[in-house]
Amino acid sequence: MKLVSGTSNKVLAKAIGDHIDAPLTECEIERFADGEIFVRIGENIRGEDIFLIQSTSKPANDHLMELLICMDALARASANRITAVIPYFGYARQDRKTGGRTPITAKLVANLVAEAGAHRVLTLDLHAGQIQGFFDIPTDNLFVTPVFEDDLLRNYDTSELMIVSPDVGGVVRARSLASRLGADIAIVDKRRPKPGQSEVMNIIGDVEGRRCIIFDDIVDSGGTLCNAAAKLKEHGAISVAAYVTHGVLSGKAVERIAKSELSELVMTDSIAVDETVIKAPNIRMISIAPLLGEAIRRIANEESVSKLFD
Structure with a gap:
């Protein structure tokens, strides 16, 4: 080999x-x-x-x-x-x-x-x-679910967790992680007025008093995650973090995430990152090696x- x-x-x-x-x-x-x-x-x-x-x-x-x-x-x-x-x-x-x-x-x-x-x-x-x-x-x-599961077990009390799917299409992914952790799930109801833009319409599920974990496969511009985090906070979430497999992070995504309601964005190293990502205050990397x-x-x-x- x-x-x-x-x-x-x-x-x-x-x-x-x-x-x-x-x-x-x-x-x-x-x-x-x-x-x-x-x-x-x-x-x-x-x-x-x-x-x-x-x-x-x-x-x-x-x-x-x-x-x-x-x-x-x-x-x-x-x-x-x-x-x-x-x-x-x-x-x-x-x-x-x-x-x-x-x-x-x-x-x-x-x-x-x-x-x-x-x-x-x-x-x-x-x-x-x-x-x-x-x-x-x-x-x-x-x-990547088992890798994120281990990290969440080390850093969170699972009784407080709510796994959040950022859209209807990601429900299966979110349910997989939630079932491994014994946690509940919520869904972000969003629409895309045009490519590259998202607008959060509603939150399906009671997130009040919960620590929300948005679970997705790709973060590109960061707009969906940041908008979802703000909406979850409006609905009473104690904190909002995001666990995402692939950090594309195009344009001003890092700057947008740094100013958002996200306590942290956890990504894998499937995509090489530059110094701006490494120095970002609320972005953390997990190796999939x-x-x-x-x-x-x-x-x-x-x-x-x-x-x-x-």
């Missing part, structure tokens, strides 16, 4: 390697003056079981092309099996037609990954579960991955 890393999240890739005692394979990735990407694998990988770690985060197109080109290089170097480890699967929010003459880009990306040479995909908290069906190769979608590392070890040894969540 060998680990290969793209450039999107070298820190996470090294942490995964440290966890399973597998150093990263030498891989040279360069960009020509016109932006073209060049990849050279620096070690013999003939007949090896390869795990290529690359999130397709911002800049999404560059990191996606890098993933595809790396897989082509690995396939042409006679790797026995290539598993694309994509902690954050970009374009996942384009999982259906939202109007006439619009694409289903998540399906297109799934086709590209398979055609580039991947034999298997390992990812984390897909925005929509049906995206697994977009792939014609085995796909493992890991859940142990979870991904154990999944990689199980796949390499032909063991069950689903037992990680039993």
